[in-house]
Amino acid sequence: MTKQSFAPWTEEQVERLQLRQQTYLLHPYTCLRHSYRALRPTVNGWVCDGPGCDYSQNWAQDVDVNKTSWWNNVGPIWDDLEDA
Ligand SMILES: [Zn+2]
Numbered sequence: 915m916t917k918q919s920f921a922p923w924t925e926e927q928v929e930r931l932q933l934r935q936q937t938y939l940l941h942p943y944t945c946l947r948h949s950y951r952a953l954r955p956t957v958n959g960w961v962c963d964g965p966g967c968d969y970s971q972n973w974a975q976d977v978d979v980n981k982t983s984w985w986n987n988v989g990p991i992w993d994d995l996e997d998a
Contacts, residue, residue, distance in 0.1 A: 919979035921959035921972045927979050931955035934978055945969045 923931070935942045935952050942952040945962035947969050953960035959972035 917976035918973045919976040922957050923955070923959075923979060925957065928955045928957055930981055931974060931978060934981075943971070943974065946971075 919927075931943075932955050934940060935955070943960055945951045945953055945964060945967060947967055948962060948964045951962055951964050951967075953969075953971065954963055955974075959970055960974070962969040
């Protein structure tokens with residue numbers, strides 16, 4: 915069973931989640947009302963930036979919040995892209 919991590923999160927954790935949302939290598943967390951819209955992480959949880967949308971979500975997979983496994987694979991790629 916996958917462990918979940920509940921907000922509030924630290925700035926560092928939010929930054930990690932934001933990077934995860936932008937990798938394109940992983941399906942992003944999305945709004946339940948706008949399935950195409952990636953959620954934006956905040957210290958208080960995910961929010962949707964859709965017009966008039968108040969959807970929020972206060973959890974993420976622990977592996978994404980405190981991450982290491984996907985980050986170990988994706989992080990180096992991301993760093994390469996940043997340097998490009
Ligand atoms: Zn939405």
